[in-house]
Amino acid sequence: MTGRFGWVLPMQKFGWCVAALLAVCIVGCGGSEYLFPGHRPKPAVTSVTVTCSPTSVNSQQTSQCSAKVVVTGSPNTSVAWKATAGQISSSGLFTAPAEPGQTSVTITATSNWDPSKSGTATVIVNPTETMGNVAPIVVDAGPAPQSFITANVGFVTVTVCSPGTNNCQTIDHVLADTGSSGLRLLSSASGGEFSLSLPNETDSSGNPLLECAVFGGGYTWGNVATADITVAGEMAPAAPVQVVIPSTSSPAVPSSCSSQTTQPNMGDSVMALGANGIIGVGLFQHDCGSACTPGSGKIPPVYYGCPSSRCSPTSVPLAQQVPNPVTLFAADNNGVLIELPAVPNGGSLNPTGSLIFGIGTQSNNGLGSATVYTVPDSGTNAGFITTTFAGKSYPVAFIDSGSNGLFFLDPKTTGIPTCAAPDNIWYCPRTSPDNLSAVNQGSNGNKGTVNFSVEDATTLFNSNNTAFSTLGAPLPNVFDFGLPFFYGRQMFTAIDTMSTPGGPGPYFAY
Amino acid sequence: MRMRGRGHFVNVFRFAGNYRKEAARTLLSALLFALPLPAMAVLGDNASSVLTDMAHMKGTLRSVDNGTYAIHEITSNTGTVVREFVSPAGVVFGVAWEGQFPPDLQQLLGPYYQQAKQATAAAAQQQHQRRGPVAIETPGLVMYEAGHMRSFHGEAYVPQLVPQGVQASEIH
Numbered sequence: 001m002t003g004r005f006g007w008v009l010p011m012q013k014f015g016w017c018v019a020a021l022l023a024v025c026i027v028g029c030g031g032s033e034y035l036f037p038g039h040r041p042k043p044a045v046t047s048v049t050v051t052c053s054p055t056s057v058n059s060q061q062t063s064q065c066s067a068k069v070v071v072t073g074s075p076n077t078s079v080a081w082k083a084t085a086g087q088i089s090s091s092g093l094f095t096a097p098a099e100p101g102q103t104s105v106t107i108t109a110t111s112n113w114d115p116s117k118s119g120t121a122t123v124i125v126n127p128t129e130t131m132g133n134v135a136p137i138v139v140d141a142g143p144a145p146q147s148f149i150t151a152n153v154g155f156v157t158v159t160v161c162s163p164g165t166n167n168c169q170t171i172d173h174v175l176a177d178t179g180s181s182g183l184r185l186l187s188s189a190s191g192g193e194f195s196l197s198l199p200n201e202t203d204s205s206g207n208p209l210l211e212c213a214v215f216g217g218g219y220t221w222g223n224v225a226t227a228d229i230t231v232a233g234e235m236a237p238a239a240p241v242q243v244v245i246p247s248t249s250s251p252a253v254p255s256s257c258s259s260q261t262t263q264p265n266m267g268d269s270v271m272a273l274g275a276n277g278i279i280g281v282g283l284f285q286h287d288c289g290s291a292c293t294p295g296s297g298k299i300p301p302v303y304y305g306c307p308s309s310r311c312s313p314t315s316v317p318l319a320q321q322v323p324n325p326v327t328l329f330a331a332d333n334n335g336v337l338i339e340l341p342a343v344p345n346g347g348s349l350n351p352t353g354s355l356i357f358g359i360g361t362q363s364n365n366g367l368g369s370a371t372v373y374t375v376p377d378s379g380t381n382a383g384f385i386t387t388t389f390a391g392k393s394y395p396v397a398f399i400d401s402g403s404n405g406l407f408f409l410d411p412k413t414t415g416i417p418t419c420a421a422p423d424n425i426w427y428c429p430r431t432s433p434d435n436l437s438a439v440n441q442g443s444n445g446n447k448g449t450v451n452f453s454v455e456d457a458t459t460l461f462n463s464n465n466t467a468f469s470t471l472g473a474p475l476p477n478v479f480d481f482g483l484p485f486f487y488g489r490q491m492f493t494a495i496d497t498m499s500t501p502g503g504p505g506p507y508f509a510y
Numbered sequence: 511m512r513m514r515g516r517g518h519f520v521n522v523f524r525f526a527g528n529y530r531k532e533a534a535r536t537l538l539s540a541l542l543f544a545l546p547l548p549a550m551a552v553l554g555d556n557a558s559s560v561l562t563d564m565a566h567m568k569g570t571l572r573s574v575d576n577g578t579y580a581i582h583e584i585t586s587n588t589g590t591v592v593r594e595f596v597s598p599a600g601v602v603f604g605v606a607w608e609g610q611f612p613p614d615l616q617q618l619l620g621p622y623y624q625q626a627k628q629a630t631a632a633a634a635q636q637q638h639q640r641r642g643p644v645a646i647e648t649p650g651l652v653m654y655e656a657g658h659m660r661s662f663h664g665e666a667y668v669p670q671l672v673p674q675g676v677q678a679s680e681i682h
Binding site: 149150151152153179180181213214215216217255256259260261262263264272274280282283284287289291297298300301302378380381382383384396398400402403404405407410423425426457461473474475476477478480482 | 615
């Protein structure tokens with residue numbers, strides 16, 4: 001080095017000296033703030049945010065909370081934990097208290113460096129004494145990783161066990177869906193929580209049995225396995241379930257599966273599904289039914305036998321098809337009731353409610369004054385009611401907790417424009433709220449007027465709320481009453497052929 | 511005139527046996543056999559691609575002509591009904607479907623399938639995702655896929671190909 005200094009120009013020599021000094025400082029002084037003493041950021045805590053998983057637990061169960069401490073400079077990022085009830089460890093592990101009723105516990109993390117900075121999260125504690133047919137629902141921001149924002153999705157917690165064993169896993173943030181039938185769990189290969197090993201089903205030739213499940217907004221692909229499914233105090237023993245795998249896994253998604261929709265594979269990630277799984281508690285006993293059984297004379301692209309060469313559609317007896325798990329419960333097996341609180345204009349944050357099993361089977365699930373709207377159990381309008389709006393009737397109309405908005409008609413018909421980008425898939429009425437009315441009618445002739453409102457979606461999304469009763473979007477010629485329609489209602493979904501005090505399913509009642 | 515034509519169309523369509531139907535079938539046969547069969551179908555393609563679709567779906571075909579356009583209805587062996595709307599120029603300007611299982615949309619939408627996939631993939635990247643049925647409205651393609659497990663409905667049309675005087679709401 002010194003030899004080099006001997007022949008460089010003086011200015012260059014000066015530059016080398018500065019560089020050398022800086023290098024010494026970077027190594028020796030321990031931080032970039034020493035480079036420019038005039039701009040040295042003062043160590044400070046900017047914010048503390050808290051997340052807990054799961055967000056809903058039973059008494060005595062635990063939830064792991066973590067704090068994200070955003071800082072400038074390099075202050076101590078440790079936090080002190082506090083819970084309004086129950087106990088919380090120094091590492092953020094919350095143990096729920098024993099409570100007689102459902103309780104909401106606030107978890108607070110306070111910065112040790114700057115005690116004026118803290119963040120909170122809410123954990124719902126469900127009582128141990130609840131009736132066995134009540135599973136708590138929370139409409140929250142969804143499962144981690146939260147690189148997306150979930151709105152209007154109702155989640156429940158489901159426990160699955162390898163059949164007849166105590167080898168079990170509890171999965172939170174499973175979407176409660178009255179628009180489908182069957183439990184589908186996002187495998188760890190897709191980034192989901194589910195990692196339990198379950199016995200896989202095979203086709204009639206002994207090859208692995210996989211399924212292509214098509215939804216309104218995409219499809220899922222994966223093995224059919226069997227599990228004991230427990231939700232609240234109800235258990236479906238040895239029930240076929242779908243273990244959802246991503247497109248990158250093997251066997252590959254057959255093109256006859258993916259080409260049934262232009263929508264993506266919802267099983268590719270937690271973000272794509274928006275949940276760790278879907279529990280379909282809808283109108284039908286099975287996801288496919290008689291059309292997929294041997295002897296139906298057809299082999300729809302639903303179930304696939306997968307030898308190592310390639311997967312091909314195959315027929316499957318009803319007992320091997322993925323069932324609505326409710327039908328396998330010992331009791332309370334004829335349908336479900338979803339109860340969610342009313343959500344005011346502007347929305348609510350993390351409202352909680354109940355998924356109650358059975359219709360008219362217990363003191364907590366009677367039809368009361370609800371009107372029954374029956375729907376066809378087969379044919380091209382299976383599961384549909386008719387909705388009349390502005391004097392025109394639409395025969396493709398349904399009520400579906402798995403849809404996260406009020407999806408109806410188009411801007412030309414409703415007079416409601418869509419929002420400016422990037423929210424241009426949603427409605428943004430000129431006058432918000434825009435109060436609307438329609439008449440729903442069942443196949444049984446029962447009619448009822450429903451009033452609903454649509455608000456400016458962009459404004460709604462600018463809040464940090466997770467539940468919006470007034471979130472609407474276009475869907476030409478169709479009415480899809482999604483989760484917003486459930487708020488403030490007792491919404492019954494009765495399963496086909498099952499007997500209920502309101503007559504046999506399938507029907508909606510509210 | 512338009513409304514009368516539409517009313518008549520519904521009538522013919524729902525209640526088979528109308529004399530127009532037979533006339534339409536003859537017309538279609540003439541049309542189909544006058545044109546070469548392309549390898550693949552269908553939206554935006556010419557009417558002969560209807561036969562390709564029918565073969566693909568192992569289906570049966572019914573056709574009607576309401577004077578403004580023809581409708582070819584294919585019922586697949588899984589019970590799914592596909593309607594293809596053909597302009598007087600012989601171009602499939604719209605398709606609609608209903609049934610327990612959606613049809614092969616890659617086959618049915620032809621080159622528009624990728625366009626629809628791109629539009630939906632873009633929507634899926636939005637921060638506030640739509641979870642549920644999908645509607646796409648781009649200058650070159652209008653489409654929706656709706657329904658739930660056990661019953662799917664959808665329609666797609668190319669606005670530029672819809673004959674003058676035909677309402678988009680007639681495509682269903």
